[in-house]
Amino acid sequence: MSTQTDNHQLLIHCFQDSLTGAALKWYMGLDSTKIRTFNDLCEAFIRQYKYNLDMAPDRDQLCAMSQRDKETFKEYAQRWREIAAQIIPPPEEKEMTKIFLNTLGPFYYERMIASAPSDFTEMVNMGMRLEEGVRQGRLVRESVPTNSVRKFGSNFQRNKEREVSMVTHGRPQQQYPGYQPQFQQKPQQQYQQPYQPQFQQRPPQQYQQQPNNQNRIPRTPQFDPIPMTYAELLPALIE
Structure with a gap:
């Protein structure tokens, strides 16, 4: 393989066969115009997966x-x-x-x-x-039970309840009289009707019926007689 160090096409092909999974998908998405030599491929690969150095375990x-x-x-x-x-x-x-x-x-x-x-x-x-x-079976490997804390907690709770019951039954419980608040009732107020003004009603006016004028006879106007004949009056009207 040392004789093929200048054969970039062969090196790129062998590098491609070694990739799997996400690295292979990344390689298939590369721009072929930017990868002309094997050194270009190495630089692109280092830039892509350089973050693994920062995430390395310590x-x-x-x-x-x-x-x-x-x-x-x-x-x-x-x-x-x-x-x-x-x-x-x-x-x-x-x-x-x-x-x-x-x-x-x-x-x-x-x-x-x-x-x-x-x-x-x-x-x-x-x-x-x-x-x-x-x-x-020559050595015994002891293991700490996982429920040891739970057992201690249950016993502690039982002992606590027992102490409380002893104190309760041993001493008489003091009774406190219940407080009953007293409320003063206010006298009921008498309801007064609101003031209503009184108006004086006027007596209805009586209208006098006017006499009917249908039975009257119309008067004919009277004019003074003309002191000339109509034939003599016509030329004067035309002028």
């Missing part, structure tokens, strides 16, 4: 890890070691074994603290031997 995350339920010691050690390999800069072997020992439960911690090995592989083998001893 030592605080290693210290906060713990063994899960129904998880063997070997499985927990492998999961813890994979997270530790992502830390930059990587921890040294001595520091790594110290952090891993502090994440173990009381059963492993009490038996390994006295002779804790400085090699991580040896510490894993020691934990696996302790786990095998529990499986064979």
Whole structure:
């Protein structure tokens, strides 16, 4: 493959075959006009997934890890070691074994603290031997019951009720007379009718019936006689 370092088409093709999932979808969406060489593809890939460096696990995350339920010691050690390999800069072997020992439960911690090995592989083998001893019945691994707090709470509640009942029956209860408020009734006010003004009614006026004039005979106007004849009057009217 070292002889093909200048063959950019072959390198891009091999890089494409190594991608899966979201990375493959990102590669298929690239602009082919901007990716001409394998170096261009490497720079684009680094810009896309550079955020993984900022989200890389740190030592605080290693210290906060713990063994899960129904998880063997070997499985927990492998999961813890994979997270530790992502830390930059990587921890040294001595520091790594110290952090891993502090994440173990009381059963492993009490038996390994006295002779804790400085090699991580040896510490894993020691934990696996302790786990095998529990499986064979030679060692007893005590577990704190999860309902211990609930039992204590129920007993405390019962004792509290018992003390209250003793105090109640031992001493006579003091009775307080009930307070009954007294209200003064106000005298009822007599209702007075509102003032109504009185008006004097005038007597109806009597109208006199006027006499009917239908039986009267109309008068004919009388004029003085003309002192000439109509023939003599006509020329004067025309002028």
